[in-house]
Amino acid sequence: MxxxxxxxxxxxxxxxxxxxxxxxxxxxxxxxxxxxxxxxxxxxxxxxxxxxxxxxxxxxxxxxxxxxxxxxxxxxxxxxxxxxxxxxxxxxxxxxxxxxxxxxxxxxxxxxxxxxxxxxxxxxxxxxxxxxxxxxxVRYNNTIQLLKKLLHDRKLGKLYSAAVCVRWLRPQKYFVGWRGTKALDCGTVLNQGIHYIDILQWLLGPVKRVMAQSATIAHTIELEDQISALIEFKSGVQATFEFSVNTFPKNKECSLYISGEKGSVEISGDAMNKIEYFEVDGIERPDISVRDGNTYAGGLYKGSCPNHxxxxxxxxxxxxxxxxxxxxGDQARKSLELVLTMYKSASEKKFIEFI
The missing domain is CATH 3.40.50.720 (NAD(P)-binding Rossmann-like Domain)
Structure with a gap:
């Protein structure tokens, strides 16, 4: 001990x-x-x-x-x-x-x-x-804590589907020094999108299999600047994950939508920090405070909420x-495994099964 x-x-x-x-x-x-x-x-x-x-x-x-x-x-x-x-x-x-x-x-x-x-x-x-x-x-966002409790209490009933959409901008000048390199950055989703992969797996549980496609379109870097994935959970829930740092002219959204037999909830804003849509049987839409995402490098970009x-x-x-x-570390490993499996799927162009 x-x-x-x-x-x-x-x-x-x-x-x-x-x-x-x-x-x-x-x-x-x-x-x-x-x-x-x-x-x-x-x-x-x-x-x-x-x-x-x-x-x-x-x-x-x-x-x-x-x-x-x-x-x-x-x-x-x-x-x-x-x-x-x-x-x-x-x-x-x-x-x-x-x-x-x-x-x-x-x-x-x-x-x-x-x-x-x-x-x-x-x-x-x-x-x-x-x-x-x-x-x-990001687990400490008021919105995420609310959704975690709703799911724990089974207020949405049987879950059907989920979707995460991260449409951000990182200009080329963001990728200076170690950023954008295979050796030190190791992956754009791994570096920036892993927060929202973590939220998916934390809320929905063990993953069954993953299919992903990635590309480098708008930046001169060694890594992906966008990725799309289909994630099937062992519970039967199917989720999509869309991540891009190519959004013009600035961050548009970082959203999570979950649909179930008794309700649907969408959390959005620039860092999953506000309730966009809330329809849950027998529960009024909650009024919760919004924490803005952090601003970095003199306004060059915005990131997750100030929850340190x-x-x-x-x-x-x-x-x-x-x-x-x-x-x-054991919890962080789950998110790491999911991101790395997405990369493997994108490379091998096939579904990758989890054990």
Whole structure:
């Protein structure tokens, strides 16, 4: 059993001071607008990045120790948890190094870029009585929480079908540096669409088989910029998944529609963050607040909702109480497997069966 930490703050260290790191710092220190309060039970003690300017900015802003080499940081830090916010192709290597240093791992999506790597990392952490926390924060959208409860309570009756549609824009200048490369990005759906694949499998359960087609149409990159898939679940539900970063002139929608014998619900907005349609037998349309998606790179693009504080609250609760109810590596593996199976289907041009 993991040692419980009751008498002090949970200490975090972070690797990778890119765009997403701001969400992690906000989860601990709060945001400048005052919408996210500081977390009294957490602190960052170390940060690492190979980019000297990005590292210096983070260190000065948050008054924490900086390192250029993550292995050197792992050898010195007193952190309980290592937040890994680096390019996708580095997640496994850095996650394993954190486990070897006897640290819990908080992994940005995707958990890994390879299924065997994910299995090895999960097993290594378990063998060392360490936790693997996965950042799949879209689950905490008010809209998704509502839909999860409706399905849990069987308010839609027998489910018939589902559809996810992600029509976003990522301009060519988004794909600079590691983005768009096979070695470090590893997949556009893997990097950006995995949140919504995660929502599908979290709500609808085990997958039976998948057929997918992908293409690179509007960008000069090594990866897909759009994909379409048919996903058949073991429950019999058939779902479609449409994902594109070619939408002119900006993000149009990120929607989920589920149809059942007693109701139909569509969640839309730019990040599955508002109720578009709600007709459920015996239930009035709920009035819930809308959280806007995060804006990045000075308005270059928008992403998912600002839910990282929920993830950090989970980490803190688990380490202070021993609770096991959180988004762990095993759960993240399911979404990873589905995305990788979609890629395999697109490559082999056939249905791929799940075991």
């Amino acid at each position: 993991t040692q419980i930490i009751r008498d002090r703050k949970i200490k975090f260290a972070l690797i990778g001071c890119g765009r997403i790191s701001a969400r992690h710092f906000e989860a601990v220190y709060g945001d400048e607008a005052g919408n996210i309060p500081p977390n009294a039970d957490a602190e960052f003690v170390d940060v690492c990045d190979i980019d000297e300017k990005a590292l210096e900015t983070a260190c000065k802003k948050h008054n924490i120790r900086g390192h250029r080499d993550y292995r050197e940081m792992l050898a010195k830090t007193e952190a309980d948890v290592i937040a890994i916010c680096t390019p996708n192709g580095l997640h496994y290597e850095m996650g394993m190094a954190a486990v070897e240093a006897r640290k819990h791992v908080l992994m940005e999506k995707p958990f890994c870029a390879d299924l065997m790597d994910a299995d090895n990392l999960i097993a290594a952490a378990r063998d060392n009585r360490l936790h693997t926390f996965a950042v799949l924060q 504080p929920f993830i950090y609250n989970d980490v803190i609760r688990v380490l202070k109480t021993g609770d096991v109810n959180y988004i762990n």
